[in-house]
Amino acid sequence: MIKHDPSPRPTLILTRPALQAERFARAFAARFGDCWPIVISPMSRLDILTTTLSLDDVETLVFTSETGVTAFLRLSQRRDLHAWCVGERTAEAARAAGFRVSVGPGFGAGMIEAIIDESPRGVLLHVHGLHMAVDVARELMKAGLRARGATVYDQIALPPTPQALSLLMGDGPILLPLFSPRAAQLMTRLDPLPRAPLHIAAISPAVARAVEALCPRQIEIAREPAAGMMLDALERLIAAQPEWTATRA
Numbered sequence: 185m186i187k188h189d190p191s192p193r194p195t196l197i198l199t200r201p202a203l204q205a206e207r208f209a210r211a212f213a214a215r216f217g218d219c220w221p222i223v224i225s226p227m228s229r230l231d232i233l234t235t236t237l238s239l240d241d242v243e244t245l246v247f248t249s250e251t252g253v254t255a256f257l258r259l260s261q262r263r264d265l266h267a268w269c270v271g272e273r274t275a276e277a278a279r280a281a282g283f284r285v286s287v288g289p290g291f292g293a294g295m296i297e298a299i300i301d302e303s304p305r306g307v308l309l310h311v312h313g314l315h316m317a318v319d320v321a322r323e324l325m326k327a328g329l330r331a332r333g334a335t336v337y338d339q340i341a342l343p344p345t346p347q348a349l350s351l352l353m354g355d356g357p358i359l360l361p362l363f364s365p366r367a368a369q370l371m372t373r374l375d376p377l378p379r380a381p382l383h384i385a386a387i388s389p390a391v392a393r394a395v396e397a398l399c400p401r402q403i404e405i406a407r408e409p410a411a412g413m414m415l416d417a418l419e420r421l422i423a424a425q426p427e428w429t430a431t432r433a
Contacts, residue, residue: 194357199227225348227370228339243306252311253277255337270295291409292318300327314338315366352378361385368394385417
């Protein structure tokens, strides 16, 4: 029996920043094989909004993304502070920079609960972007902790690459993992909207709601907001389309 490459397989379009997208592409290939077409088309770029960052009385930094770590490293040489990180991937970036790290469960509300339970002394500084899913500093202050936020970066929207745009406006199926409400909103602002059959892996119910305007063929929501869970969501999408993985004699 001779096995042939299945056809047609969908294209995986990754809209995360390049480094994160490349890492996820490698994880996808390790899970599903290297014969799936993958296109990387970041939908945003990092723009640092300030040249100064006040760390007066700050004892703990709070990072809700790798991007927050990257932005802080560009603004300060301080590495002697404790860092609370939303999940393991952000924690890896903070550890690599030299911070002492505590790790949350992978989502903002869970990290906030963990910080409140620990009740750290001193000021907590949430280093964040212009667009926030959760106002971490406000929630911590409501619990009686000393906290403030610092808006230090924006993620400037980028148009799809010509290759990605051609695929989104074409007839072939697309696997589209979306890792934030912001990414979902940017996708729904495309004009015209994508016409391709979209099979979307959403990192949260909020993302799933945001992409309803795209009329996707399928949506699978990650059971936890983590890269591994997004791969699981993609696996469920793939399993629902047996022609993508069928072989013929």
